[in-house]
Amino acid sequence: MVTSTEENYLKAIYNLNLDRNGKGLGTNELADYLQITPATACQMLKKLKKKGLISYKKYGGIALNDSGREVAILVFRKHRLWETFLYVKLEFTWDEIHEVAEQLEHIKSKKLVDQLDKLLDYPEYDPHGDPIPKANGVSRTAFKKTLFNAELGKTYKIVAVKDSSSVFLQYATEIGIGIDVEILTKSRRDFDGFMEIEIGGVIRTISPKVAENVYVD
């Protein structure tokens, strides 16, 4: 049996092992991400290793092995399918879905997930633009280009958001940020990275923190 907490650790390890150039994942970084102490992380790592879900060597060598990756991907699949369900079928807004999906992602039933997928007609992306893994574990590659790294003077389409907390999403909605919305980059201030953008005819100044959390294409 894999507990909910263990599943959350596996998700975290998966996420932290994305977009890092060769640099391995260490105890401190994982602990920081999960808001626990390194000692706690270390104990759980020992447990996960014993269960055959991860492998790791000291100093930056935490990685999922095949069975751990399988669990993590299934949890992402469940999480994103539930989010899509809440959004599409139950009239939830995109800032409400993540929290409930955090609970639903831990429900154990293979049939439930696959039938949910079918009911939703096999969606490719969730309401935040994250790719939904298929039953076989395969999924589209996630979007990478953020608004922060976008070229100036060009029109982009918002395809996803990185942060899915309700605080961020409520603010994002307020300033017109949403999936498939067109956005024009106007300028970026060298001094502090604040950007001027145009969404729906309105010109706004956004912080680099916001810009980094918006994926465009």
Place this chain on the structure above:
Amino acid sequence: MVTSTEENYLKAIYNLNLDRNGKGLGTNELADYLQITPATACQMLKKLKKKGLISYKKYGGIALNDSGREVAILVFRKHRLWETFLYVKLEFTWDEIHEVAEQLEHIKSKKLVDQLDKLLDYPEYDPHGDPIPKANGVSRTAFKKTLFNAELGKTYKIVAVKDSSSVFLQYATEIGIGIDVEILTKSRRDFDGFMEIEIGGVIRTISPKVAENVYVD
């Protein structure tokens, strides 16, 4: 916070306090029902009392108070709505739904429940014939007449089942028992209570244990 275990205790107390003639509910009976020791039940009762969910006096005086009943009814509501959802929307069979609903019933989100209710178009009964409480806690009264207590030589309609374990439901399905199915009572053997019935043109002999788990109208 009410834990899943506590919710399950409240459900049990609710159920055990139905159809009993004045006789109060005691620790031993509750413990027996939940497959735990009386000592364990006793501790939990103390805890539930402290939380203001139940009241009780020694020797058969365990009862839900208003807030405990509210919690129990909400859990039943969630359980039965989820069962209906699994059955109607996700192609589950009626012997598969209970187990998954045992997990789903503990998910915390008011909006989720109420929207689910709406999606299913406010169903009155779940796939086992149990009434689904409304958001305000009110529900139809449950069916009471079992096949065991039915008159002989009459045609009835099956309206609900008492046991919702997959073992029972798989057997029930096998012999043609299902909601809204017509059934003719033919005879009852005095010696051991076995009954002869006719379902879908087929005559069968069923045990009193089975007959007691089928509600008719």
Place this chain on the structure above:
DNA sequence: AAAAATATTTATACAAATCTAATAATAAGA
């Protein structure tokens, strides 16, 4: 090699849920 960063162990804690065994209280029957 020393200092700094990082990782791990040890010892401790807490919450939640359960058990066994001993004890207490009450109900029921002789």
Place this chain on the structure above:
DNA sequence: TCTTATTATTAGATTTGTATAAATATTTTT
């Protein structure tokens, strides 16, 4: 009423899961 059987409660312990602080160990960096 007195005794016995039933029922309930307490005390003490255990298990599981998760977490911490402080001490120790190891590796990396300077």
